Amino acid sequence: MKIAIIDDEPYSREEMKHLLKKYSWIEVVGEASSAEKGLEIILTKEPDVLFLDIEMPGMSGVELAETLQKMKHKPEIVFATAYPDYALKAFQVDAVDYLVKPFDEEQLDKAVERLKKVVHFETKEETKSLGKLAVQDEDKIVFIKPRDILYISREERETFICTEKKKYTCRLTIKDLETKLNTYPFFRVHKSYLVQLPYVEELIPWGSGVYQLKVHGANEAIPVSRNYVKELRERLEL
Structure with a gap:
């Protein structure tokens, strides 16, 4: 499962990459500090999933998610943010899950399980x-x-x-x-x-x-x- 992390906070990106290392079938294919740079990664790397912050300089995470709705094969989205008040907006753009910082490993496990149900990918066992x-x-x-x-x-x-x-x-x-x-x-x-x-x-x-x-x-x-x-x-x- 190919994942891209879009977050303007370097520490948050590093923390998420560290937490995702425990899933052997997940590959982080790119990271970006803004939605605009994230869009370049989406178009070039074609990730299956975005771990996406909401409050960022310039285009917000929700605005990026709304833009992606127009794509034929859009990535699934997990919002990862310090702001719990955006949950309703997040699910209005079909987010798979909503994680609040600081990240909780148990909540991340549940989000990953949900992703396994909606993202079509092949594990090593299946290949x-x-x-x-x-x-x-x-x-x-x-x-x-x-x-x-x-x-x-x-x-x-x-x-x-x-x-x-x-x-x-x-x-x-x-x-x-x-x-x-x-x-x-x-x-x-x-x-x-x-x-x-x-x-x-x-x-x-x-x-x-x-x-x-x-x-x-x-x-x-x-x-x-x-x-x-x-x-x-x-x-x-x-």
Whole structure:
């Protein structure tokens, strides 16, 4: 996971770099003392995540976050600031978390766990193999990356793998796929559906404790069995 730190205080940048060293799968790819310089790092280094201060000379962290909303592939944001009063503004620009200085290691652990759920990256364990899934596309076999899967469904005796581009068929059962994909953030919401949590956008009541899911990039509404609703909400909510 590639991280950039944007903070006008050198000590705070050094402290954050020190704290992040304990996560072997995190790489700090750049740091900047202003939002303007940070924007250069974002465009050249393409970090997955920004640890972003709010009060800085010139452009503020919130203003930078608002600018990034226009990007097609914007980095996730964790605000790291001495000012707790900006929390509401931070989450209005879809921040993953909000850390208040001086940094608390336990709070940082929780923020990192949240990042693991929303950022698509491959740990060393996952890259020991190519980690691609074989699916059927008409008369040929196609290999797709698990992180590109929106959801998986089972109809009668056939399994379907749905990506943003296309729906494929697969010879494996949902149970088999759940086991194969256990290092990715998939969740069983129904006996016939497995969804990748970062793509979930809406949970819609459907009567009698039953819900439907709206998944980014998919037109189909996905049923959620009442037995899975509580755990699903716990996995999705902060």
